[in-house]
Amino acid sequence: MKEPVKEQTVELTVNGDNYEINVHPLKRLLDVLREDLKLTGTKEGCGEGECGACTIHFDGEPALACMIPVCQADGAEITTIEGLSSDGRLSLVQEAFHQEGGTQCGICTPGMIMSATYYIDNPDSAENMREALAGNQCRCTGYKRIFDSVEEAFKNK
Amino acid sequence: MREDTPQEELNYVGKGTERVDTTEKLTGKAKYTGDLRMPGMLHAAVKRSPHARAKINNIDTSDAEAIPGVHAVVTGKEFDYKLGLYLVDKDVLARERVRHHGEAVAAVAAESPGLAEQAVKKIDVDYEVEEPVLDALEAIEDDDKLVHPELDDYDYFEPAFSPQPGTNVANHTKIRKGDVEQGFEEADHVIEREYTNPNVQHVPMETHVAVASWKEQDELDVHTSCQSPFTVRNLLCVAFDLPHTNVHVEVPYVGGGFGGKAGIGVEPLAACLSKKANGRPVKLEASREEEFSLLPCRSGLTYRIKSGVTEDGDLVAQKMTMFWDSGAYADYAVNVTRASAYSASGPYEIPNAHVDAYTIYTNKPYGTAYRGFGHVEFSWGLERHMDLLAETIDMDPLEFRKQNALKPGSITITGEKIVENTGNVTKCMEVAAEAINYGELTPEEKKRQEETGMKIAKSVSALHKAPAMPSFTATAAELRMNEDGSINADLSLTEYGQGTYTALTQIIAEELGFPPERINLSIKGDTDKAPYDWQTVASKGLLMSGNACIKAARDLLEKAYQDASEVLRADPCDLDHNENEIYIKHHPEESVTFSELAVGYAYPTGEGIGGPIIGVGRYMAQGLTNLDKETGQGEPALDWTYGSHGVVVEVNEITGEFNILKVASAFDVGKAINPANIRGQVIGGLIQGLGTTICEGYAYDDEGHLLNPSFTDNKIPTSMDVPEEIEGIVIETPQIDGPYGARGVGEHPMIALCGAIGNAIYYAAGADLTHMPIRSEDVWWALHKDEDRDRPRYSIC
Ligand code: FES
Ligand code: FES
Numbered sequence: 010m011k012e013p014v015k016e017q018t019v020e021l022t023v024n025g026d027n028y029e030i031n032v033h034p035l036k037r038l039l040d041v042l043r044e045d046l047k048l049t050g051t052k053e054g055c056g057e058g059e060c061g062a063c064t065i066h067f068d069g070e071p072a073l074a075c076m077i078p079v080c081q082a083d084g085a086e087i088t089t090i091e092g093l094s095s096d097g098r099l100s101l102v103q104e105a106f107h108q109e110g111g112t113q114c115g116i117c118t119p120g121m122i123m124s125a126t127y128y129i130d131n132p133d134s135a136e137n138m139r140e141a142l143a144g145n146q147c148r149c150t151g152y153k154r155i156f157d158s159v160e161e162a163f164k165n166k
Numbered sequence: 167m168r169e170d171t172p173q174e175e176l177n178y179v180g181k182g183t184e185r186v187d188t189t190e191k192l193t194g195k196a197k198y199t200g201d202l203r204m205p206g207m208l209h210a211a212v213k214r215s216p217h218a219r220a221k222i223n224n225i226d227t228s229d230a231e232a233i234p235g236v237h238a239v240v241t242g243k244e245f246d247y248k249l250g251l252y253l254v255d256k257d258v259l260a261r262e263r264v265r266h267h268g269e270a271v272a273a274v275a276a277e278s279p280g281l282a283e284q285a286v287k288k289i290d291v292d293y294e295v296e297e298p299v300l301d302a303l304e305a306i307e308d309d310d311k312l313v314h315p316e317l318d319d320y321d322y323f324e325p326a327f328s329p330q331p332g333t334n335v336a337n338h339t340k341i342r343k344g345d346v347e348q349g350f351e352e353a354d355h356v357i358e359r360e361y362t363n364p365n366v367q368h369v370p371m372e373t374h375v376a377v378a379s380w381k382e383q384d385e386l387d388v389h390t391s392c393q394s395p396f397t398v399r400n401l402l403c404v405a406f407d408l409p410h411t412n413v414h415v416e417v418p419y420v421g422g423g424f425g426g427k428a429g430i431g432v433e434p435l436a437a438c439l440s441k442k443a444n445g446r447p448v449k450l451e452a453s454r455e456e457e458f459s460l461l462p463c464r465s466g467l468t469y470r471i472k473s474g475v476t477e478d479g480d481l482v483a484q485k486m487t488m489f490w491d492s493g494a495y496a497d498y499a500v501n502v503t504r505a506s507a508y509s510a511s512g513p514y515e516i517p518n519a520h521v522d523a524y525t526i527y528t529n530k531p532y533g534t535a536y537r538g539f540g541h542v543e544f545s546w547g548l549e550r551h552m553d554l555l556a557e558t559i560d561m562d563p564l565e566f567r568k569q570n571a572l573k574p575g576s577i578t579i580t581g582e583k584i585v586e587n588t589g590n591v592t593k594c595m596e597v598a599a600e601a602i603n604y605g606e607l608t609p610e611e612k613k614r615q616e617e618t619g620m621k622i623a624k625s626v627s628a629l630h631k632a633p634a635m636p637s638f639t640a641t642a643a644e645l646r647m648n649e650d651g652s653i654n655a656d657l658s659l660t661e662y663g664q665g666t667y668t669a670l671t672q673i674i675a676e677e678l679g680f681p682p683e684r685i686n687l688s689i690k691g692d693t694d695k696a697p698y699d700w701q702t703v704a705s706k707g708l709l710m711s712g713n714a715c716i717k718a719a720r721d722l723l724e725k726a727y728q729d730a731s732e733v734l735r736a737d738p739c740d741l742d743h744n745e746n747e748i749y750i751k752h753h754p755e756e757s758v759t760f761s762e763l764a765v766g767y768a769y770p771t772g773e774g775i776g777g778p779i780i781g782v783g784r785y786m787a788q789g790l791t792n793l794d795k796e797t798g799q800g801e802p803a804l805d806w807t808y809g810s811h812g813v814v815v816e817v818n819e820i821t822g823e824f825n826i827l828k829v830a831s832a833f834d835v836g837k838a839i840n841p842a843n844i845r846g847q848v849i850g851g852l853i854q855g856l857g858t859t860i861c862e863g864y865a866y867d868d869e870g871h872l873l874n875p876s877f878t879d880n881k882i883p884t885s886m887d888v889p890e891e892i893e894g895i896v897i898e899t900p901q902i903d904g905p906y907g908a909r910g911v912g913e914h915p916m917i918a919l920c921g922a923i924g925n926a927i928y929y930a931a932g933a934d935l936t937h938m939p940i941r942s943e944d945v946w947w948a949l950h951k952d953e954d955r956d957r958p959r960y961s962i963c
Contacts, residue, residue, distance in 0.1 A: 049201035050194020052421075054371045055454040059877035062371060090194035103192040107184075110846050113663025115191030116371040116421030122192065142885040146877070148371050148422050149663050151853030152885045153892055154846050 019083045023048065024092030034080035039063045041079045042089060050090040050119050054146065061145035064120035065089050071127045073144075090119035093126065102126045102162045111158030113149035121145045125159050129166060178675040179906050182842045183682050186668045187419075187661055187689050196419045199375045199391045200451055207377065208237055210439050210450035211282035213272040213289045214460055215264035218298035218529040218870025219313075222262055222291060225272055229288040235277040236285045238442035242271065245438070249405055250497035251397065251429055253322040253329060253336060255314060256532075258405075258434045264293070265313055265494035266531050267871050268459025275439040275448045298529035298870040302491035303468060305334040305528050313494060313527035325792045326636075327500050334527040336496035339507040341521035341798030343579045349483020349518030353474025355558050361471070361547025362937045364863035365493070366464040367457065368536055369882050370662075372421020374461050375451040378436035382445065386413045390433050393423040393660045394701035395691040401430045402437065417691030420662040424854070425535030428703045429498050431461060458531070458875035463864065465499050465525075465533025466491035467506075467540075469547035474518075479561045481570045486510045488523040488544065493532035496525045502533065505634030506540030508580050508793065508802045512548045512918075513591040513630035514567070515576040521798065529870050535703060537851065541631045541917040542858055546938050549627040549921020553928070563925070564599055564626045568592050571628065581799040584806075587902045589834035589909070591628055591808035597895050598812035599626045601830030611814070620816040622827070623929035628810045629918035632803030633704035633910065637790035639804075642697035643714040645674065645722045647779040651746065651760035653680065653722075655687040657714065658699035659707045664912055665843030666707045672839055673712050673905050677719035680745055697782075705910030706787075706804060708839070712905030714785040722781025726763055729776035733758045733767055788903055805901050805909045809833040811852075811919050815926035817933070822946030824927055825889075826856070832895040833914055837907035841896065844911060848894035851915025857883045859920040863939050 016031045023046060030045055039056075042048045042065070054062030056075050063074040066088040093100040099107060102125050112118040121142065128134060128141035135141035138159050147155065173180050190196035227239045242261035248254045260271045272289050276282040299305045299313055309332060314320070318331035327337045350356050376390035386408060392398050395415040402413050420427070436450040452461055467490055474483035488506060492499035507523035536542070556566035571592050576584040599605075602624050607615070611622050633639075643657040655674060661667040667687050675682040688696065699711065727738040730748040734741070734756055742751045749757035758767070766777045793800035814828040829852055838844050861881045865873045874880040894915075900907025924935050933948035947957055 043201075044203075047203075048194070049197065052198075052372070053200070055877050057454065057876060057878070060371065094193045099189070099192060106192050107188055110185060110188075110842060112188055112191045113665075113846060113850060114371070114422040115188075115196055115419060115663065116198065118191050119194045139885045139888070144884075146371065146882060146884060148369050148424070148854065148882065149850045150846060151849035151851070151892070152883075152888045153849040153853075155885070156888075 017080060019079050021082055022086045024088055032079055035078045037075055038077040038079050038082050039074035042074060048089050048091050052116050052119055054116065061124065062117055062120045064123040064145065066123060066127065071124055090122060093122065100126065101165055102129060105162035105165065106158040109154055109158040109161050111150065111155045117145060117147040121147060121155060125162065129159065129162050176676060178672040178682055179839050180837065181672070183668060183672050183840060185665060185843065186671055186687060198372055198419045198421055199377060199389050200372065202377050202389055202418070204377060204379065204447040207447040207449055208275040208277060208443055209279040209282050210273055210275045210436060210448050211279065211286045212270045212456065212460060213286045213291065215260065215267060215269045215271055217264060217293055217295050218267045220264050220293040220295045222260065222264065222271065223294055224292040226290040227272060230274060230285040233281065233285050233288065235281045236274060237446060238275040238439045239285070240273050240438050240442060247405055248320070249401055249430060249434060251401070252327060253320060253497050253500050255320050255497055256495040258438065266529055268531060269494065270435065270460055273435050273439060275443045299334065300528055300530065300866065300870050302466065302489050302526040302528055305526050306489065306524060309333050313529060326504055328795060335524050336492060336527055337500035337503050337525040339504045339523040339798065340796060341507055341510065341519060341579050342796070343581065344518035346483045346485050346518045346520035350474040353482050354477045356472065356474045357555055357558055358470070358472035359551060359554065359936065361469045361550060363467045363543040363546055364938065365466050365531065365533070366536065366858055366862050366864070367880065368424040368426035368463070370422030370424060370426060373452040373454060373457040374427065374431045375449065376431070376433045376436045377447055377449045378433060378440045379447040380437055380441035380445050384408055384412055386437055388415045388433050388437065390415060390417060391420045391427060392417060392431065393427045393703060394429070395658055395660070395693050396698050397701050398430050398433055399693045402433060405434055406437070415693045417660055420660050423660065423662050424537045425539070425703065426462060428535040428701055454877065455875045458880065459872050462532050462534035464536035465493065465502060467543040469544050471547060471551045473551065473555055475555050475559055477559055479559060479566050479569045481514060481516055481555070483518040484511055484516045486521045490523065490525045491528050491530065492525045493528055493530040495532040496527060498534040499532070500525045501634055502535060502540040506544050508798060509541060509631060510544060511579050512545065513572050513628050513808055514570040515572050516579060519579040521579065530866065531872065537854065537913045538631070538916045539634050539704065539913065541629065542855065542920065545629055545918040546920040546924065549918050550924050550936065553925045564595060564604060567595060567628055580793060580802055582801055582803060587900060588806055589808045589836070590897060590899045591630060591810065593897055594808050594810035594832040594834055595626055595628050597832040597897065598810040598830050601893055601895065602812035602814050602828055604812060618816065620818045621930040622814060622816045623926045624812065624814050625922045625926035625929065626810060626812045627918040627922035627925070629914060630806050630808050631914055631917060632806050633706035635700065635704050635706060635787065637787065637792060639700045639706070639710070640784065640786045641699040641710045641714050642782065642784045643711060643718040644697050645718045645781040647722065647760065647764040649761060649764050651764055652684040652686065653678070655685060656696040657711050658691055658696045659711055660691055660702040661689050664847055665840060668843055669708055669839040670711055670715050674715050674719050677716050678723065679743065705807065705912040705914070708908055708910050709805060709901070709904050710785050710787065712908060714783040716905055717783030717785065718781040721783060722779055725779050725781065726760065729763050729767055730758050732775055805904065807833060807835065807909050807911055807914050809914045809917070811922045813922045813926050815923060815930055817927055817930035817945065819931045819949070821942065822933070822949060823942045824945060826923060827889060828891040829889050829919070830893040830895065831915060832897055833911050834897040834899050835911045836901040836904045836909040837898050838896045839906065839908050844896060845894045847912060848915045849892055851913065852892060852919060853883050853888060855916035855919035856887065858916065859923050859939055860887070861939055861941060
């Protein structure tokens with residue numbers, strides 16, 4: 010019989026804090042964030058890489074936390090939605106979403122803000138705003154006020 | 167409860183107050199049900215049927231139970247009751263037979279989600295597979311293959327519904343007005359056609375999820391993502407035979423509902439598992455696949471319309487037959503059938519009308535409420551049909567609509583008289599038409615046609631909808647003043663981003679004369695703490711709860727004035743107030759502050775009077791009646807919100823590809839309490855309507871297996887699909903019994919958009935479509951209808 014895979018030690022930096030956790034190497038990074046690190050701001054909308062609700066920044070690039078086994082994140086630097094605001098102050102993008110009504114039910118919002126934040130910092134990463142947000146599904150807003158929010162954030166950059 | 171206050175004198179109503187619920191959502195701090203972790207919490211997984219129709223011979227759970235870390239396994243045997251709101255037809259877990267692919271047959275609670283999944287795989291179900299009933303039009307004829315042979319034994323809400331035992335018809339609603347056969351004789355043309363819609367999924371981005379704890383002495387605590395905490399509580403009490411004091415339902419932030427969370431969902435199963443696991447909390451969270459097939463969807467519809475028109479453009483008679491394919495269960499779908507029946511003719515006056523609407527059982531995932539409540543589906547056919555009629559008599563379709571539109575003095579098909587304050591659908595159409603330059607192409611559009619080689623066309627549709635709810639639907643609001651004169655407010659709607667709570671905060675602020683920042687309206691639902699509301703559905707929240715809030719605010723002020731009149735030794739009629747204090751009108755310097763009164767006033771000597779200042783407001787839907795079962799005559803509508811869409815579409819006549827260039831939609835909202843939030847609601851609804859129009863729907867194989875239960879195969883619109891130009895326009899014909907004249911608009915943006923787009927595609931390219939959704943290939947197939955080709959199977963049907 011095959012030996013069951015043992016837990017393994019993984020080192021992660023999340024929102025600037027260092028963690029060393031013992032975990033099954035194939036546990037999804039999403040579950041590690043939500044369960045082990047209790048960072049429930051990152052959401053699950055599909056678990057199959059289609060909806061973008063679980064978007065985080067992985068070594069500075071947007072990535073889908075539901076598609077990453079935690080062993081691949083060993084040594085990685087991760088930012089989640091909880092890492093964007095500091096001292097109770099909203100980030101530029103969060104503030105713009107607040108002003109322009111870019112959130113309704115709010116489930117897609119953390120992922121949406123992570124994608125938008127990356128795009129605002131790296132405007133060349135996509136043809137345009139629509140393309141930058143194409144991987145993030147939202148069922149409530151019809152996207153229009155999200156576009157307004159991103160434009161507002163660009164203005165205030 | 168309309169106040170004839172001119173806008174200049176309103177301080178908060180009609181202004182762009184900030185949404186009350188956003189900051190926590192932007193920072194990831196907002197806790198949804200799925201984010202909750204309770205000490206000792208277990209995770210549930212569900213065993214689902216791989217067949218659309220089968221007998222269950224045996225379920226062997228022994229292997230699953232033997233796995234260490236598995237704390238509870240339940241099967242249908244443990245539930246000897248059914249659950250339902252209108253028609254009590256659904257088991258918590260299938261017993262004896264399964265009725266649709268994906269139906270729950272057993273469930274497990276274990277230490278981790280992975281372990282629960284593993285245990286579910288070890289459950290062995292012995293099925294005897296049967297041929298499923300998949301086509302509603304065949305099912306209605308077939309009395310031999312019944313989906314519910316026991317229909318006769320089911321309880322149902324008798325005043326509103328008519329199940330037909332011994333058939334697959336769960337409900338038959340009839341509406342009769344005038345003499346339809348006579349009307350056809352008077353008509354110059356009689357045109358009949360059939361239009362179809364598939365099952366569609368709501369797709370809240372948060373799936374159904376609940377955490378239940380069955381504690382000592384049968385105290386049941388449930389945290390759930392639902393639209394209707396009190397309905398959930400009531401049904402749990404009925405199911406488990408518990409007193410209402412024992413069941414406590416809390417609703418944290420909810421990640422979208424759209425009707426899919428209107429009734430009861432995963433709560434009873436989570437509760438049973440917790441009971442069996444010795445009271446440990448159990449979380450049951452649907453996967454996305456389960457959201458598509460275990461949980462309900464939108465019913466399919468085949469709508470047959472036969473109309474009589476005169477050469478002058480009068481719609482003189484219409485016979486409407488709705489075949490609603492509700493799938494395996496019809497509890498909520500019967501009410502969709504009823505509501506769509508009494509609205510079946512759209513916002514048009516028909517002197518001779520005849521509606522037969524059937525809810526039909528089949529072996530497919532089951533239908534429930536979905537934003538629009540049947541109107542999205544029937545408006546597809548109806549609005550296509552209106553253009554077909556206009557074309558037949560060679561009349562402009564917009565003129566034809568206007569000529570037949572409901573106006574003051576018109577009588578609806580249930581016999582309700584339309585008055586000035588009902589709203590103005592003609593104006594909605596005119597405004598939408600103007601916004602798209604209806605009737606001509608602008609120079610830019612002409613240029614675009616030349617450059618792209620695509621054909622541009624325009625179209626205008628119209629819509630109406632009233633809340634679909636029991637005639638005696640009620641709600642309440644409670645306001646409590648805090649020591650500093652601020653207000654804590656409670657009511658029991660579920661806020662999932664519609665903005666209702668913001669609008670209600672504005673209404674309370676306006677009524678009290680306090681700034682909105684001083685009003686704290688609790689977002690979270692809690693049946694132990696907040697007053698009753700029926701459900702958060704049907705676009706009735708603003709009107710009903712708005713009125714309850716107005717009454718609660720007045721009640722609170724009355725209490726404060728009573729106490730102040732004693733303190734100031736003045737009759738309440740001589741008092742007035744500002745933000746901070748109540749004062750004597752003709753001696754304003756003699757005053758007492760709200761904060762002095764808030765929890766009881768103390769004189770300098772130490773003696774006290776009054777007590778905590780609390781205001782309560784109740785509101786009951788006014789003037790609604792049951793509909794006569796034979797004729798459908800009666801008063802079903804709390805209020806009608808009218809609307810209209812204007813669309814500009816370009817189509818490639820060779821490939822069938824099309825782009826929606828512009829949507830301009832107008833709604834008669836009575837009074838816009840918060841214009842910016844209405845815009846958000848309208849655009850969100852338009853894009854959801856666009857999804858229904860251009861891509862969404864269930865596809866099955868011949869055995870009734872759902873083929874596309876995922877975002878990979880069942881797309882919803884993304885940022886790439888949003889039309890370049892979208893305009894939401896508000897018209898204000900005040901509703902007499904609306905708060906400040908307002909009426910709801912939550913569902914309406916989705917309705918009739920599909921018809922407008924279908925019509926514009928027809929004008930641009932000649933593709934004559936009768937089935938939703940419309941994808942490029944559907945346009946292509948419609949253009950090549952006459953050719954002898956077989957369309958590949960397994961399309962959305
Ligand atoms: S949850 Fe990761 S993409 Fe949907
Ligand atoms: S705000 Fe609800 S899904 Fe985007």
